[in-house]
Amino acid sequence: MSNDLYFISIIAxxxxxxxxxxxxxxxxxxxxxxxxxxxxxxxxxxxxxxMNTVNEQVxxxxxxxxxxIEIAKELIVELxxxxxxxxxxxxxxxxxxxxxxxxxREEYDKLVDEIEELSQVPAVVEVLVSRDNxxxxxxxxxxxxxxxxxxxxxxxxxxxxxxxxxxxxxxxxTEQTIVWAKAYxxxxxxxxxxxxxxxxxxxKEIDLFDGEIIIQIYPSIESGSMKITINAVRDAQ
Numbered sequence: 001m002s003n004d005l006y007f008i009s010i011i012a013x014x015x016x017x018x019x020x021x022x023x024x025x026x027x028x029x030x031x032x033x034x035x036x037x038x039x040x041x042x043x044x045x046x047x048x049x050x051m052n053t054v055n056e057q058v059x060x061x062x063x064x065x066x067x068x069i070e071i072a073k074e075l076i077v078e079l080x081x082x083x084x085x086x087x088x089x090x091x092x093x094x095x096x097x098x099x100x101x102x103x104x105r106e107e108y109d110k111l112v113d114e115i116e117e118l119s120q121v122p123a124v125v126e127v128l129v130s131r132d133n134x135x136x137x138x139x140x141x142x143x144x145x146x147x148x149x150x151x152x153x154x155x156x157x158x159x160x161x162x163x164x165x166x167x168x169x170x171x172x173x174t175e176q177t178i179v180w181a182k183a184y185x186x187x188x189x190x191x192x193x194x195x196x197x198x199x200x201x202x203x204k205e206i207d208l209f210d211g212e213i214i215i216q217i218y219p220s221i222e223s224g225s226m227k228i229t230i231n232a233v234r235d236a237q
Contacts, residue, residue, distance in 0.1 A: 006040055007031045007047040012096050125233055126163035129226075131156045138163075139228070147229040153178050154223045160215070169206060169215060177203045177217050178224030189221060202227070 007027075014027035035044025098104045129137040129150060136158075139148045155175050160168040176182045180189050183203045202216035203224075216227040 005046060006043045128161055128163055130159045141230050144233060145231045147227055150226045152223045153226045168213060169208060173217060178219050180219045180221055183219040
């Protein structure tokens with residue numbers, strides 16, 4: 001196993017002792033001593049970086065107890081946010097530090113729960129629509145699945161993409177799909193069809209990404225409407 005994080009197990013044992021402050025001092029001496037050996041040089045550099053972060057947080061507080069608390073807090077954040085660098089075994093050793101103290105364990109569990117809750121909040125998805133290579137409309141989906149309708153759709157070349165640049169669909173819409181008289185020759189205009197989804201079936205329906213996104217075109221007297229439905233988004237980036 002790599003010695004890059006050899007100091008974790010040493011600190012873990014120290015924090016588990018009743019006299020943790022004195023044990024930490026002895027642990028630091030052991031870490032420094034091992035750090036002079038060739039196999040531990042890189043690990044000692046990792047330890048120094050870790051301690052620099054901790055020391056920044058305890059600056060002007062000046063107590064060994066505070067240092068011990070901040071070491072634990074630093075590990076709590078790294079473990080909870082999954083930014084801890086090291087092997088699975090190193091991670092287990094770091095977790096043992098947190099679990100050795102009821103208060104630290106409670107803080108860790110609370111932070112993990114908060115992060116999980118935030119990760120479940122759906123991100124807003126922005127969709128851009130251009131017509132004839134000019135920006136036409138920007139719509140946002142705060143909830144997925146969800147639908148949005150764009151009015152005043154006229155004939156032209158349309159390009160639909162996520163705000164990130166990822167393409168969704170590109171194609172031409174003609175008067176045969178957006179003007180009622182040409183979409184339904186000889187058929188009286190149905191006022192109920194002036195609102196997308198309340199009239200007959202769309203003249204044009206585009207099914208994309210196995211149903212993840214559906215684009216429907218509804219005709220009207222002079223201009224039509226476009227209904228975009230997003231059922232799921234694997235990657236809008």
